Amino acid sequence: MDVRRDRDAAGRARNARPRDALGRPLPHGAEGVDRAPEGVPRTPDEALAEAQRLLDAGRPFHAHEVLEDAWKTAPEPERQLWRGLAQLAVGLTHAARGNARGAARLLERGAGNVAPYAQAPPHGLDVPGLVAWAREPGRARGDEPPRLRGAGPAAPGPAR
Template structure:
């Protein structure tokens, strides 16, 4: 295979087909990786929260971010910032777990800020205020202790 050619999906968009590890890092072609989350899945908000939590519990924040991203892209406009904020928290955890403490902290803060307008509403039973506070606290920890 020509290594300069980009992998493409069925619609012709560039998509990296290399297997990935549990934190979403590309592995060498032919390596055993973690099954990827399908993209573009439309779920109910409750299904989104349940699936993302399952992935977070399994130590797969990158994959949880993809679930939240689907909701962000397919959900109603009034909820986009909620799902975007949750996706940013998951990606912040991903960066921290990969050893990028600075990037992880930045995304955790950005995600917490995006969640702020939703704090009073507890959408879908989520303790958004608790999540935002936890993310801010985690982002403020010294880098050597910030591991997801």
């Protein structure tokens, strides 16, 4: 059996297996969904727009990848914010996968990381709305994606 690991151009281990819309690995050769490319430099506005598009499309795992890239490249004063946003997307991923306990933990962790930015939210983020969304009783069901900016209901996503 060949146990070589998938590697990127820099030699870092990567899993090249296709994934479903919720980020679960599929067997090699299976038809997966397009993945959000990792390591793409984006402005905060671009990252938030892409993450919102993915959340609205029912792809929170892929939104997490975009937000994680932003977290890794954010200036130090914003790192906790971007980490929290990525955790919210992971919480929604757990919820969509049926893991309510894991979802609740990640949603609370994410809310705790974004909450300190509520007094002066950068990039037009609706930090108070995101915290309220994450802490809403029953949120771990994952029935509705958050609005990263502004108020109002999320656009309907695909049936799950």
